[in-house]
Amino acid sequence: MKEINNDMELKKLVKETRLEKPGNDFTLKVMNRIFDEETAKILNKGIKVLGKNFWVFVLLFVALGITMIILSATGVISGDSSTLLPEASKTITREYQTIFEKIGKVPLSIGAILTASSILLLIERFMSKKNLFS
Amino acid sequence: MEQHDDLYYIExxxxxxxxxxxxxxxxxxxxxxxxxxxxxxxRDEAEEMAQEVFIKVYHSLDKFRGSSKFSTWLYSVTYNHCISQVRKKKYDIRSLENVQIADEDDDFNFDGFSEEERREILESALKKLPEDDYTLVILYYYEDQTIEELARVAKLSVSNTKVKLFRARKKLHIILNEMLKEEIDSLL
Structure with a gap:
C-alpha cells in the first residue's frame, strides 16, 4: 500500500506531475517583443521632443522680430515709405487692415482656448515621449 | 552543450x-x-501574462543584485504580477476560507492505480487548489524553494508562510482523498 504521509513523498509525487506548457513559440515571442522594444528605444533616443520644423519657425519669428526692431529704430519703417510706391502701399495697407479687423473680431476667449490647447498638446507630446519606455 | 547557471546568463x-x-x-x-x-x-491570456512577466523581468534585471536566488526573484515578480492583474481585472479569487479544512489524517493510498493514473489524479487535484495555494505548493514541492524563499515571493512572514503552506497541503490532501474515493466508487 502506497501511503503519503510526509513531505518527501508528496514532493516526489508532485515532481512526477507535468506543468502546463505555453505554445512552442513562446520564447521566440518574448524575445521578439524584447528586441522590438530595444529597437524602438534606440530609435527614440535619436528623436527630439520638438521637431526641426518647430525650431525653424521659432527662428524665423525671432529673425522677423529682430528685423522689425532694427528697421523701426533706423526709421526705414515709417509713414514715409508710402511715398516710394503709393499704389502698392495703399493696397497692402488695405489688406492688412482687413486682416487685423477680422482678427480683432475673434473673441478673446477663443484665442485663450486655442493658446491653451496648443500648450496642452505640446505638454502631452512631451510627456508621452518621456514615458514611452519608462 | 555546456550548462551554465542563471547568473551566467544574467551577466x-x-x-x-x-x-x-x-x-x-x-x-x-x-x-x-x-x-x-x-x-x-x-491559455491565451495566461501566455500574454507570462510574456509580460518575462519582459518585466528583463527590464528589471539591473535591479537584481543576486542577494537571493534568481528563481525566487522571478517567482516573486510572477506572483505579484499575477495577483495585481487579478485585482485589476477583478477575477474571482477563491478564498482560502472556501475550502473547509478538517482535522483529519493526511494519509491516503493509491492502491490499484498505475503511475500514470496517479500522476493524472494529482495533476487534477493541484488544478483544484486555490491560486495562491497552487503557487506555494508548486514552488515548494516542484521548484524546491525553501520556506524563506516562499516568504519572499509571497511577501509574507516565515511563520505565516508555514501556516499557509500547511493549509495548502491539507487542502490538497482533502481534494486528493475525495478524488480517490470517487475513482474507487466508479470502479465498484
Missing amino acids: KVKSGLTNHFSYIVENYKDVVFSIALKVLKN
Missing part, C-alpha cells in the same frame, strides 16, 4: 547580449505559465 544579458535571455525564458517558462494559467484560466 551576459546585462553586458548587452540580449539573446542570452532566451535561456532564462526557456528554463522558467513552464512554471511562470502554469501560475498564470492557474490565475487566469485562459
Whole structure:
C-alpha cells in the first residue's frame, strides 16, 4: 500500500506531475517583443521632443522680430515709405487692415482656448515621449 | 552543450547580449505559465501574462543584485504580477476560507492505480487548489524553494508562510482523498 504521509513523498509525487506548457513559440515571442522594444528605444533616443520644423519657425519669428526692431529704430519703417510706391502701399495697407479687423473680431476667449490647447498638446507630446519606455 | 547557471546568463544579458535571455525564458517558462494559467484560466491570456512577466523581468534585471536566488526573484515578480492583474481585472479569487479544512489524517493510498493514473489524479487535484495555494505548493514541492524563499515571493512572514503552506497541503490532501474515493466508487 502506497501511503503519503510526509513531505518527501508528496514532493516526489508532485515532481512526477507535468506543468502546463505555453505554445512552442513562446520564447521566440518574448524575445521578439524584447528586441522590438530595444529597437524602438534606440530609435527614440535619436528623436527630439520638438521637431526641426518647430525650431525653424521659432527662428524665423525671432529673425522677423529682430528685423522689425532694427528697421523701426533706423526709421526705414515709417509713414514715409508710402511715398516710394503709393499704389502698392495703399493696397497692402488695405489688406492688412482687413486682416487685423477680422482678427480683432475673434473673441478673446477663443484665442485663450486655442493658446491653451496648443500648450496642452505640446505638454502631452512631451510627456508621452518621456514615458514611452519608462 | 555546456550548462551554465542563471547568473551566467544574467551577466551576459546585462553586458548587452540580449539573446542570452532566451535561456532564462526557456528554463522558467513552464512554471511562470502554469501560475498564470492557474490565475487566469485562459491559455491565451495566461501566455500574454507570462510574456509580460518575462519582459518585466528583463527590464528589471539591473535591479537584481543576486542577494537571493534568481528563481525566487522571478517567482516573486510572477506572483505579484499575477495577483495585481487579478485585482485589476477583478477575477474571482477563491478564498482560502472556501475550502473547509478538517482535522483529519493526511494519509491516503493509491492502491490499484498505475503511475500514470496517479500522476493524472494529482495533476487534477493541484488544478483544484486555490491560486495562491497552487503557487506555494508548486514552488515548494516542484521548484524546491525553501520556506524563506516562499516568504519572499509571497511577501509574507516565515511563520505565516508555514501556516499557509500547511493549509495548502491539507487542502490538497482533502481534494486528493475525495478524488480517490470517487475513482474507487466508479470502479465498484
